[in-house]
Amino acid sequence: MIRRSLPVAFALLLTTPLFAAPAQPQTLFNFVRPLDAVQVATEQANLPQLTAEPTADGEVLRRVVFNAAERPTLTLTPQSGDWDWSQTEAMSLRIQNAMDWAITLDVSITSRDGKSLTSRIALPAGPAQTLLVPLAATSPLAQGMRAGPPMPITVAGQRVLLAETVAGELSAAQVSSVSLSLANPDSPQSILLGRFGVQPLAAVQQAAYSGIIDAWGQYNRGQWPEKVSSDQQLREAAVREQAQLKTWLQPKTEQDSYGGWLNGPRFEAKGFFRTEKQGERWYLVSPEGHPFYSLGVNAVSAWQSRTYVEGREGMFSALPKEGEELAIYYGKSNSRSATGANRGRVFDQGRWFDFYRANLQRSYAQPCPAVVPPLAASPAPVEQDVTPCPPPGLDAARWTAHSLDRLQAWGFNTLGNWSDDTLGAAKRMPYTVPLSISGDYATISTGLDWWGGMPDPFDPRFAMAAERAIAIASRDRRDDPWLLGFFADNELAWAAPGAEPKARYALAYSTLRLTTDVPAKRAFLKQLRDKYRNHNGLSKAWGIQLGAWELMEDPGFEAPLPSAEHPQIEVDLQSFQRLLADTYFKTIADSLKWHAPNHLLLGGRFAITTPEAIAACAQYCDVVSFNFYTREPQHGYDFAVLRALDKPLLISEFHFGSRDRGPFWGGVSEVYKEEERGPAYAHFLDKALQEPSIVGVHWFQYLDQPASGRLLDGENGHLGLLGITDRPWQGFVEAVRKVNLQVPGKVLKSTQQPAATQP
Template sequence: MLYDFEGQELDNAIQLEGANGELITEDGNTRYFIEFDTINNYKSSVKFKPKQNWDWSDEGQFAFALDIENPIDRSIHFYVTATDASGKTHNRSLSIPENSSGTYYLELEGPDLDTETGIRNNPESWISDYTAIIWRWGVKKIDLANVASIEFKLLGVPETKQIIIDNARIIKPDDIDENYLVGLVDEFGQNAKRDFVGKVESLEELIAVSEKEQNHLRKTPLEGRSKYNGWAEGPKLKATGYFRTEKVDGKWWMVDPEGYLFFSNGIANVRMANTSTITGYDFDSQFIKQRDPNDKTPEDSIGLNRVPDAAIPSRYVSSQLRAKMFEWLPDYDEELGQHYGYRRSVFMGAIDKGETYSFYQANLARKYKSNDPKVFMEKWRTTTVDRMLTWGFTSFGNWVDPSYYQLNRFPYFANGWIIGDFKTLSSGNDLWSALPDVFDPVFEERALATAKQIGIEVQNNPWCVGVFVDNEKSWGMENPSSDKINVAAVYGIPINTLTLDASKSPAKAVYVDVLRKKYGTIEKLNASWEQENASWEALAKGVKVTEFNDALVEDLSNLLTVYAEQYFRVVRNAVKKYLPNHMYMGARFADWGMTDEVRRAAAKYADVMSYNYYKEGISDNFWHFLKDLDKPSVIGEWHNGSTDSGMLNAGLIHASSQQDRAKRYKQYMEGVLERPYFVGAHWFQYNDGPLTGRAYDGENYNVGFVSGTDIPYAPLVEAAKEVNNSLYEKRYKN
């Protein structure tokens, strides 16, 4: 027992931020009540912090456990972080259901933490009556001899939350399931070890559910909508034949090609590229076609990418761990064997390349009674558009398969990535990939090649709302919960670029030129920065800055602006050259990876700003910059999920159930609709991730509007219908 609050001297061991707490005693039992002031604080938290760091190095297999009661009628999503003395963090998250009480545990030592499975969150290896807290990111094996704190925090929550905690303690598992990763996936790609609502038990059931749904799908937009899903009953503005933006009565809107007000509420990632999972098999590399430096599509955006038939005889087990997860995989010469694919590289996982299988695509072939891709893919597209119209959505989001582009039934966004053999830079925290050196002429060449390819796919089609290019780049990391600037985190791009040799780095050469024009002499720069650079030539060779005064921070800010403006200028020019009639939608900033300088640079060149924002709702203490920028903006990604679907991971935001997902959907969308700068919000994604993780990075989230068997989640669909049926009236009249 660490803290049971029974006459215990806490001595600041329970630290609150943006919250208030008090001991309460009921029936002789003392517990700790906490109210989180999330309305006035972006971050609210409770932290367990001992006088001396905990030494749990001799505990064996153990977890930190806590009794939590949620007395309110709304679920609570917590981020949970264990931090050691060196600052390494072990990060998880959980959902506390509304009006509930239970025990939740944070596993800190056990066999699962030593196993790389290629799944974002594994099935539970512990046999326990308590609820495991889901893995997110960080270091799985922190220094258990020096555990400095364990924190439960809320971020960006737009409503007050309350909990009652008790009995913070160390627990051991009742037992360990040695086969927790064996036989995990059934023939439909579902969790073979759990029962849940909506689980498909037979092919006949899958077909029957599909045929029943088909009888209730519509083929045209909702009443009161225009051809393009604009608001036909609202104000009529100038029609240009293409989508555009306009501010009306102080509120930003998109405008459809016919001149009607348009708000883009849709679902992103409607494609097969992310539906496959690594099987644990591979082939002789001589048969695998390697990437061409002129490729325009990243590995994770390519379709299944099946190996040639000549490779099949060389198939071998490359990971017993992965191969044993599947109860069933077809032979290549079976009809369902056509749903195999291949990944030449992965972002993270148990193995760095290998065979994949798409249970989702196989289920489409099953339900539509045809293994001919022309048949089942056409029926998939038709059903998907019919669903969007029936559910009241107005457009797709990003990453819709280009085969939808010329259907002329439903608005969409085109997309592309700038990849190629250009020089790169680093922000010091490059999550997905290194940043491009945007002053390298090859970057502009590749931007033009990307835009040209998008233009070929779009064909100047008026159903294309706009174009997204790139995604979630690591521009820099602000801390919205603090007024203090972490200079190294915010200005990592210029700081790291300054260390480079200008003769090898186009960006560094530009930076030196900018500084020379400002200061003239190296002596003036040294005086301003309080440094001792011998000459401009020495600065050009590379300089490491670790101490930051106000003048240096001001210059770093300017250099970051110079970099960001070049990026957005080059990309915009490329898009407008090949798609002059379509809006440039920006690069979809992640809330963890943007700065004021980069936002302002994007605002100069993007027609619409785009942000990916995974939180419970829209919180004003984060979105303060919208008014200053005064630009039409879309939420490019958001979602929630729950593990009652049989999935192993709820997603980036946890709900307590499918019904709670629906409740959260309405709350989030209401927050978007009532703010004058948002002109759209795109849910990520259409279907759940594979149970054993998508091939590229292991995401295995219950964040789909449909399951891996392509069956809609009824509560979420009904919530979307409710929002979408009155979407325009609510937004216009609010």
């Protein structure tokens, strides 16, 4: 690729080169009047006109065209020396998208020592704005949340596009270049540019987050059809919803007590949920012996919508004052942890507020009845039939009944992971229980450790912790026919992100780097010693020079990468990871068979995983479960491999979010707008029904997350069936209900198998 420099006119030098940037805003170069000491170069990009052009708003800017190529780039460099930006906070660039659609622009700022900061900018169509890129790594986690508010914003009458996520490192006193690029545009894309320079950042950052959350926990600056602006709106919407639920909650005569299909094949009724295969299709079987396809919702809870306010009170425009009625929804917590999910986050402890429960009170609290004074002529006091006013707060019984009404009206039949216990106790809908195993056992880091390190199942303390967790979870549920089953923890670190061997075999490599007081390392060394007998056998198999067996016992031992010349390396890594997975799942399965022998073990809710972990799960669990954040299940894993397991599969998490209903994050699987969520749900469910091994899908989650971030890790996604105001997303739930109600017909039509023999 040929690098083109612009005409000399674009690189005229000032009498004194710019080597230091003051704290105030400063322009270093202007694309409209290119007389500054900056050189502009392009690769697969060009400035097609020698003069600038007026925009629709009357501003004059210069056009740059990025050609259809792998990475068209425009680069700015000092004419001589470097820029010293150590006394300022952000790079600034006046910019406008010249297309009618959004463009994704990559910005890179590099220093002389090779360090660089990178940021990916969503450049919207519309008027010009000033792009600001901080000169230090940052993200919205610095404000306590997963994603920041929509950009651009207006500051002092000017549109500003703040790059909120910047990665990398920079030596700000030696900045050598700034580049703008696009990744693989399929046709030429144009932007318009003006002044380039540096400026302070603090005032803009403060303006970006000031007062962005309103009294109901909604994003203050956005508008959408369901947005609430008064408590009266909440109450009126609640009344309308009740009328709709009465219409939708018709008796389902074609279902048994647990939601099994009466018009499907008959199985033996064993009084508890179980699995059975008929023909090519796996089924969950209800306690009464009918096929059951689990349509679940995770986190159906009134207690998971708190958000930290301490230290960032200015983010909230109308928090209750002390002594006010809604002040009972304040509390204190500490969510600090060393997990990957919480790494780099600020505002993770202290005082919180619960907007969701406050909105429940606004919507459903009954006013106290008036006390009627006795008539003056009465000869004696008249006893008043007055019901005492209940204390303010959540009416748990009302919330439980209402939530179950909603789920059943919307076509769901299962309470997914992390749902409130009161819902399962109501005996209206089958429920699941998480086995959250914690203790002081050893762990193994695979790198990311999103929810923490991988438990060391060879550690006797892990078996004790599992026994304790299972005993507690199964207490009072051992003989409950409404219990669908137990999940074995959630999204454990079975591997590291990526496809390279160090990621694929991260558990094995990490284990060998540990000290021999870690039980997993002792188990791995024993496995190798039993196979090779001595260090010479291992040296030959692995193609290494190992002078003594004891050298492997040293901390930091690095195993070689798999190779065609030495296939035993990969065989041994796989063998250990299978042993570890077998030990983990067998420990849990054995304990569960003792404490709750009638109930299903629903697998490990895999996110990042390995073939060894999946095979072990299939051996010891009744169901293999996956959290798939993909357009369809088949994109989440190789289903040819999963079909070969001949095991029922459950999609224990999936969702589709967007950013146009308040919360700033679109979730792990994002669509462009709210209206696309329903079709995305329908497509995912339809593709799941086409896989005869899939016995259910569970949506994550019931409620939107707080726009300002949940306590656990700052996630703030629009993922829910309803918002923080407790108002359902009407178009979405209507679409969900429609396809949910079609499931029995689609599954039974696809099988057309002869009925099983009646026992």
